[in-house]
Amino acid sequence: MIVWAILAIIFGIYDLQISQTLANESSPLGEFGRDYGELPGFGLIAICIIICVGYFFDNPKYRRTIGIIGILAGIVIICLGFLLHDTPLILIGGTVSVSIAVLLILTPQIQWKIYNKLAHMVLYLAFIVPLLFVQTVKVLSGRVRYNDLLPDHSNYSPWYIFNGLDIHNSSFPSGHTTMAWMFLPVLIFLWNGNFDKGVKLLASIMIIGWGAFVLTSRVIIGEHYASDVLFSTGMVVMVTYLLYKLYYRKQQ
Template sequence: MPYLKSIGKNGCGLLAVYNVLTGAFLSKVHLDLTMIIFVLLLVVYFVVFGYLATRIQEKDYEFVQKIAIVGVILSLAPIVIVTLLKMLWGRERYRAMTNPATQFTLWYAIQKFTTDNERMSFPSGHAANSATMVWITLLPLWLKGLKKYETLIVWFTGAWIACVMLSRVIVGAHFASDVLMGATITLMLFYVLKNKFFGKEIN
């Protein structure tokens, strides 16, 4: 058992490094940061999250590990699910249509398999990814000091998801049904994981 526990710790460590690198890289891409800012951001991420990791008490290790497992699954599974559905559905994006009146297709009408990004509208990957923010609603289960801010955390999470969904529709990348399904996939997965790992704590 100690050996398996050691593997688990090392595995979580590797995943933590992966998520720090991913977070910094996505920040660079979407915010168009210079390489110097990217490196500084990377250092900050490592320092901050490394410090937070040292603050976890031994008695909380298993509970925090469950929160981390949910986070890892929630950050990876929706990407795989949504990407596969996008390729299967083949729904054309609004911005790519030259004649929406004839090219528009209903969300439940599967078209044809594709790898063309302009025909991968359904469901929305951005909406699915934004919904992973719901993970932070688990923190009050561990950090009791956040319990009084639980409602605020839930509202902040909902506002974040809603803003991302709305922005994707505004820029013509998706239809409302695309973003609704994208977010729903992640939220449903979160509901299942939350009940599986924390059923006793929330019931």
């Protein structure tokens, strides 16, 4: 918490200078983070929805049917993406379908109840942070993205100044970053379970590494400032911790 507060102060002073140093709209890393940074989060959310809905049915066949419906929903999203010429929508639909298909293939439906608490925790996190917090604050903040600044940077504003309702300028906070951290509850599940230590360490490296990569890529491509990704990360960590204390641990 102290480190986060110190960084918030530093970024409040040097946000613009950091972006001037790092931003590069043609960066391959930035483009990769922009195009694919949210997809694992969408895939996990889709899986968790299927698990939570399937929990209400004792018959594995019904659970499998629910999974198939989820796959078809992903295909519908893909078709809609093609109709609208919307590549991100196509990628999201494909991720949803593939993720649910992997769930059905690798996980027997009879075992879904093991993941019910984790699935609920992920969905609570997704609702509270990416959907509620990020979308509300974006509109209230009205912060102009670095790439959209005027040549003299006269329309730049630090993170602590809210410019009023604005649906066009939405730099603060970062939605991509919150979606990249959606796997944090999975770490809680793994470290609280009887899994091999090597599996826990590998998963930790992958999950934390992916989150760190995506938040860095958002600054590099100039669509967010350092403070945008800092607050998104801090919010996910805080809400995940509260969900663990107030929900996950009490459900054990």
